[in-house]
Amino acid sequence: xxxxxxxxVDLENGLARLTEQVSREHERAAHREQIIDRLHAENQxxxxxxxxxxLTPVRSGLYRLYDSVTREATRREGAxxxxxxxxxxxxxxxxxxxxxxxxxxxxxxxxxxxxxxxRPLRTEPGEDGLVIAVISDGFRLAEQDRVLRKAGxxxxxxxxxxxD
Amino acid sequence: MAVHGIDLGTTxxxxxxxxxxxxxxxxxxxxxxxxxxxxxxxxTPDNVVVGQTAKDSAVIEPDLVVSRIKRDMGHxxxxxxxxxxxxxxxxxxxxxxxLAEDARTATGITVGDVVITVPAYFxxxxxxxxxxxGQIAGLNVIDIISEPIAAAITYGVLNxxxxxxxxxxxxxxxxxxxxxxxxxxxxxxxxxxxxxxxxGGADWDDRLVEHLAERFRQEHPDVADPLDDxxxxxxxxxxxxxxKKTLTTRTKHVVRVMHEGRVAxxxxxxxxxxxxxxxxxxxxxxxxxxxxNTARAKGVDGFDHLVLVGGSAKMPAVTEALTKELGVAxxxxxPDLAVAKGAALYAFEETYRRLLSAGDRGRAEExxxxxxLSDGQRQQIAGRTIKTVASRAxxxxxxxxxxxxxxxxxxxxxxxxxxxxxxxxxxxLDDFQTRVAIEVMExxxxxxxxxxxxxxxxxxxxxxxxxxxxxxFPIEVxxxxxxxxxxxxxxxxxxxxxxxxxSVRIGGMSEEEVAESRAALxxxxxx
Numbered sequence: 001x002x003x004x005x006x007x008x009v010d011l012e013n014g015l016a017r018l019t020e021q022v023s024r025e026h027e028r029a030a031h032r033e034q035i036i037d038r039l040h041a042e043n044q045x046x047x048x049x050x051x052x053x054x055l056t057p058v059r060s061g062l063y064r065l066y067d068s069v070t071r072e073a074t075r076r077e078g079a080x081x082x083x084x085x086x087x088x089x090x091x092x093x094x095x096x097x098x099x100x101x102x103x104x105x106x107x108x109x110x111x112x113x114x115x116x117x118x119r120p121l122r123t124e125p126g127e128d129g130l131v132i133a134v135i136s137d138g139f140r141l142a143e144q145d146r147v148l149r150k151a152g153x154x155x156x157x158x159x160x161x162x163x164d
Numbered sequence: 165m166a167v168h169g170i171d172l173g174t175t176x177x178x179x180x181x182x183x184x185x186x187x188x189x190x191x192x193x194x195x196x197x198x199x200x201x202x203x204x205x206x207x208t209p210d211n212v213v214v215g216q217t218a219k220d221s222a223v224i225e226p227d228l229v230v231s232r233i234k235r236d237m238g239h240x241x242x243x244x245x246x247x248x249x250x251x252x253x254x255x256x257x258x259x260x261x262x263l264a265e266d267a268r269t270a271t272g273i274t275v276g277d278v279v280i281t282v283p284a285y286f287x288x289x290x291x292x293x294x295x296x297x298g299q300i301a302g303l304n305v306i307d308i309i310s311e312p313i314a315a316a317i318t319y320g321v322l323n324x325x326x327x328x329x330x331x332x333x334x335x336x337x338x339x340x341x342x343x344x345x346x347x348x349x350x351x352x353x354x355x356x357x358x359x360x361x362x363x364g365g366a367d368w369d370d371r372l373v374e375h376l377a378e379r380f381r382q383e384h385p386d387v388a389d390p391l392d393d394x395x396x397x398x399x400x401x402x403x404x405x406x407x408k409k410t411l412t413t414r415t416k417h418v419v420r421v422m423h424e425g426r427v428a429x430x431x432x433x434x435x436x437x438x439x440x441x442x443x444x445x446x447x448x449x450x451x452x453x454x455x456x457n458t459a460r461a462k463g464v465d466g467f468d469h470l471v472l473v474g475g476s477a478k479m480p481a482v483t484e485a486l487t488k489e490l491g492v493a494x495x496x497x498x499p500d501l502a503v504a505k506g507a508a509l510y511a512f513e514e515t516y517r518r519l520l521s522a523g524d525r526g527r528a529e530e531x532x533x534x535x536x537l538s539d540g541q542r543q544q545i546a547g548r549t550i551k552t553v554a555s556r557a558x559x560x561x562x563x564x565x566x567x568x569x570x571x572x573x574x575x576x577x578x579x580x581x582x583x584x585x586x587x588x589x590x591x592x593l594d595d596f597q598t599r600v601a602i603e604v605m606e607x608x609x610x611x612x613x614x615x616x617x618x619x620x621x622x623x624x625x626x627x628x629x630x631x632x633x634x635x636x637f638p639i640e641v642x643x644x645x646x647x648x649x650x651x652x653x654x655x656x657x658x659x660x661x662x663x664x665x666x667s668v669r670i671g672g673m674s675e676e677e678v679a680e681s682r683a684a685l686x687x688x689x690x691x
Contacts, residue, residue, distance in 0.1 A: 040187045115217045120220060
């Protein structure tokens with residue numbers, strides 16, 4: 001065999017080995033990508049607080065229950081014997097919520113309107129910029145000092161100032 | 165500085181960037197949600213609130229709250245707040261500033277270079293207005309891309325070296341869009357797009373609210389209508405949203421409608437829900453079919469991938485109906501964030517490509533290395549380009565010499581590749597004309613038409629004609645439309661060399677106005 005042919009065979013063999021190696025590397029890289037995808041998704045969940053995320057639907061169900069019972073208690077006259085029972089149920093629900101970390105916001109009529117805590121539902125004639133009535137309670141995540149649900153409130157609107 | 169992708173939506177917006185393992189990641193806002201309502205509240209002359217709080221504030225200050233500003237993009241309408249008129253660009257800029265500010269708070273990285281997405285049907289004016297909104301917000305807008313293209317990038321179906329035809333079905337909260345995209349020899353192009361901008365997930369919710377209320381009315385005809393009570397109505401709306409979500413994973417669910425101390429227990433199955441909303445889904449299917457027919461007429465026969473975008477596309481009925489109708493199983497992954505993520509991927513890629521083509525290989529490779537890209541991935545990215553096409557037709561008003569009918573002669577047609585440079589010959593209509601009025605027209609509707617009423621006049625000017633010329637004196641008109649949507653029109657007659665030059669800043673605000681408003685609004689606090 002001529003020396004050039006020798007070299008050619010060597011090159012061909014080398015190339016075949018390289019191709020094989022590259023394709024193995026490629027497979028491994030693809031596998032790594034899959035793992036990174038999975039870890040990335042998990043990491044995203046963890047960053048967002050897996051536990052808090054899992055509690056969200058539970059809390060939203062409890063808010064609904066709390067709202068319905070509170071509303072019904074308010075709707076009935078004070079003398080109705082069912083009222084104390086409904087109020088007690090609402091309190092219990094609020095306690096369950098508190099155990100998930102969601103504590104009731106202290107909001108009462110006369111508070112100045114604070115968009116971070118209050119969600120205005122409507123305005124009524126009254127002292128401008130003050131909370132006139134609390135329609136639904138708000139909740140905050142105590143440990144992170146973050147509002148989970150704003151309190152639904154009625155805001156006062158000084159009718160005379162309307163035209164300024 | 166990281167590059168970001170922004171989905172600037174009609175009702176909600178979202179920002180994302182590519183992280184250190186080359187995955188697109190959405191940055192949550194300060195309220196800890198992935199998407200921010202595109203609502204702006206002009207609280208005081210120096211303080212603007214954007215997002216959920218702005219949305220809530222509409223109850224007390226409806227006149228100071230602006231929503232759905234995207235619908236006004238590219239139109240010259242202003243809203244006056246505290247005595248200052250604001251353009252749609254400026255109002256959108258506040259939304260962009262909130263997104264950028266919150267992303268900086270979340271990651272500690274200042275948002276600088278961005279890619280913003282727009283609907284595929286957005287014309288040059290709307291795209292330019294969107295770009296300017298970004299500039300006013302102090303961002304460096306490296307590109308504006310179509311939402312369906314961004315989504316297709318997220319789905320990983322746009323790979324150079326692999327021609328593909330993609331159908332994108334986008335059912336959002338208040339809008340529906342369907343688009344056919346083609347990838348040919350590495351060039352990405354929107355083949356056609358259609359939709360219904362009054363149809364969205366909210367319509368599905370409405371049906372459920374009405375159903376729940378009706379069941380209550382049937383059971384308790386003696387009490388007041390639950391929909392007449394604002395609080396009950398809001399509760400029903402929340403219940404309907406929950407119910408819709410629950411029915412994507414479960415086949416039936418019970419809602420107890422409580423009102424005036426009465427309860428109606430309403431059990432609803434997935435089939436019932438689908439029955440209640442069948443006609444809405446059918447409308448989207450009809451439009452999708454129409455879009456495919458349009459694509460076929462343009463030589464794109466069929467499609468290889470079907471991708472779903474928009475939160476409402478999660479409803480199982482959507483996948484079922486599309487599979488049945490089109491015989492292809494659609495892809496569905498993170499549909500509500502797909503557009504922002506695709507914009508982030510594109511922003512990243514485009515920056516890499518620009519560094520490469522500017523000869524800055526060092527920085528390009530550093531950027532790729534930081535995102536952990538392999539050589540193969542780098543090559544793939546380097547080869548991908550989006551072909552920019554004119555999204556609508558442009559022309560001039562002409563009069564037919566025989567019938568004297570006025571019509572629009574189109575020089576640039578929708579889907580013509582940009583930059584476009586077109587010259588056409590015209591002639592005077594009457595003997596001894598001293599001037600020719602050049603009226604530049606832009607297609608107004610979804611389909612090009614030569615009827616005057618289907619076009620908007622976007623510029624006009626007079627070309628002087630030498631005295632004593634008979635009818636039929638030749639003039640030439642040239643349209644140059646560049647990729648950023650700047651239209652330059654030249655009309656000339658060769659005898660005296662008289663020329664008329666018109667530069668149409670499609671988009672309304674000039675560069676000077678943009679710079680001014682950027683400086684003026686920088687003083688306004690956005691939260």
